[in-house]
Amino acid sequence: MSEWTRPRHLPEALEILAAAPGRYRVISGGTDLMVERHLAPERRPDAWLDISGLWELQGLQITEEGLRIGAATSLEAIRRHAEVAAHWPMLAASAAVTGAPPIQNRATLGGNLCNASPAADNAPVLLAYGARLEIVHHHGTRWLPYADFHQGYRKTALQAGELLGAVWIPYPPPRSRGYFRKVGTRAAQAIAKVSIAALIEAEREGMIQCARFGMASVAAVPCALPSVSQYLAGRAVRDIAEAPVRRGVRQDIAPVKDIRSTAAYRLEIASRLVLEAIDPRAARKKEDGV
Amino acid sequence: MPTTMRINGKVFQSHSAPTARLLDVLRNDCHLKGTKEGCGEGECGACAVLVNGKLVNSCLVPLGQMERAEITTVEGLPEDSALARAFVRCGATQCGICTPGMMLAATALLAEHAHPTLEEIRWGLSGNLCRCTGYGRIYAAIAQAAGGPADV
Numbered sequence A: 001m002s003e004w005t006r007p008r009h010l011p012e013a014l015e016i017l018a019a020a021p022g023r024y025r026v027i028s029g030g031t032d033l034m035v036e037r038h039l040a041p042e043r044r045p046d047a048w049l050d051i052s053g054l055w056e057l058q059g060l061q062i063t064e065e066g067l068r069i070g071a072a073t074s075l076e077a078i079r080r081h082a083e084v085a086a087h088w089p090m091l092a093a094s095a096a097v098t099g100a101p102p103i104q105n106r107a108t109l110g111g112n113l114c115n116a117s118p119a120a121d122n123a124p125v126l127l128a129y130g131a132r133l134e135i136v137h138h139h140g141t142r143w144l145p146y147a148d149f150h151q152g153y154r155k156t157a158l159q160a161g162e163l164l165g166a167v168w169i170p171y172p173p174p175r176s177r178g179y180f181r182k183v184g185t186r187a188a189q190a191i192a193k194v195s196i197a198a199l200i201e202a203e204r205e206g207m208i209q210c211a212r213f214g215m216a217s218v219a220a221v222p223c224a225l226p227s228v229s230q231y232l233a234g235r236a237v238r239d240i241a242e243a244p245v246r247r248g249v250r251q252d253i254a255p256v257k258d259i260r261s262t263a264a265y266r267l268e269i270a271s272r273l274v275l276e277a278i279d280p281r282a283a284r285k286k287e288d289g290v
Numbered sequence B: 001m002p003t004t005m006r007i008n009g010k011v012f013q014s015h016s017a018p019t020a021r022l023l024d025v026l027r028n029d030c031h032l033k034g035t036k037e038g039c040g041e042g043e044c045g046a047c048a049v050l051v052n053g054k055l056v057n058s059c060l061v062p063l064g065q066m067e068r069a070e071i072t073t074v075e076g077l078p079e080d081s082a083l084a085r086a087f088v089r090c091g092a093t094q095c096g097i098c099t100p101g102m103m104l105a106a107t108a109l110l111a112e113h114a115h116p117t118l119e120e121i122r123w124g125l126s127g128n129l130c131r132c133t134g135y136g137r138i139y140a141a142i143a144q145a146a147g148g149p150a151d152v
């Protein structure tokens, strides 16, 4: 029979993990792991560390620079939080489309990131907002830009004995606007075919100072769009041409063909979404003109 | 170590393994067969119950996380209620497999929105699949239970 450990305090959990690195499978809301266990019973671990009882990993706090979200906070709590809706509306939106209510009631933000699916719905938004991760170990805490967390298909920067402790999100700069869309097959449950978040900071009317993107389901890992961001920085909106944006998207993503769609479809939809994120009015005008 | 919970208001101790699914504990240890297994993967809501007032899919919940939890299954809902009557009146049940989960999703929804809009009803039930009714009758039943018109 497999062992189940449910510590009450974070230091206790970290000590257990450090004493036997690699022995425990960490479980939080269980919405990914319970499915995996069901589908692949041969991969059942023989020791589980349940982090759902650790109060240090729960809840949202507003700080001077922004927001701290404990890794084991449910997507439901995030979706409902008034400050999240007011200052980080893209996060409220991504939490609200991560599965249906019974999933959101259990699923945690940390689980969504650590499960490291290329389709993770909250990943693009955290990339666009420039989130940082608080990673905890028995020997101390380290900080990592979320953009450096995903290192390969389902491979994260977490080392043996480490837990994701919290996600820190800075306040978006003044005069910035967000854009978030999930293109799937059905509103709630469906796995995204492509999802995108963008945070676009305008220096003054018509000029982009800085644009940061996050996309999911367009590569082996959730990814930012560095070439597109570089092309846009300091450019006037009226000088932005479609071709270089499309070129940048092609450079930055590596779409795959799978049961949900072809690579060509993903590249096309990704390019259109990026263009719309940059200039929602232009995209709408074009649609009207068709 | 047994796990102690309150199920439908009564204290219950389960000696199953902490890795057991709450779904199996309810059906096999407690003989509460109203909670159904559909997909076993969190997609269908046939196994939905309330844990501490929140709608969850019991096929995804390990017993190890249920110490001191308050659990409500369909057997814990009142036998006669506006919701139950509305389900009957509107023909919201056909084969009945989805009905327990639907009733619990509706209960969670109505606890939060006493007079839900159609949009809120759709959202509240979006994790519950029904292969028989086409949903319209279920939405109508919930609207009617909330005192609204039955013709949504």
Ligand SMILES: Cc1cc2nc3c(=O)[nH]c(=O)nc-3n(C[C@H](O)[C@H](O)[C@H](O)COP(=O)(O)OP(=O)(O)OC[C@H]3O[C@@H](n4cnc5c(N)ncnc54)[C@H](O)[C@@H]3O)c2cc1C
Binding pocket: A025, A026, A027, A028, A029, A030, A031, A032, A033, A034, A035, A051, A071, A072, A097, A098, A099, A100, A103, A106, A107, A108, A109, A110, A111, A112, A113, A114, A115, A119, A120, A121, A122, A158, A162, A163, A164, A165, A188, A189, A190, A191, A192, B041, B042, B043
């Ligand atoms: C029906 C259904 C629909 C779904 N729909 C969506 C969807 O639309 N979009 C989407 O993105 N996802 C979806 N998911 C996937 C899942 O719900 C999310 O990824 C969820 O956020 C995972 O969180 P959890 O707490 O349940 O993770 P768990 O299953 O507990 O853990 C997932 C992984 O993360 C690790 N982990 C968890 N927390 C930590 C931590 N603090 N430190 C280190 N490692 C940790 C675990 O070891 C495990 O490897 C769906 C799942 C189901 C069953």
Ligand code: FES
Binding pocket: B036, B037, B038, B039, B040, B041, B042, B043, B044, B045, B046, B047, B048, B057, B058, B059, B060
């Ligand atoms: S059996 Fe649990 S959601 Fe389908």
Ligand code: FES
Binding pocket: B092, B093, B094, B095, B096, B097, B098, B099, B129, B130, B131, B132, B133
């Ligand atoms: S009544 Fe048959 S599945 Fe809903």
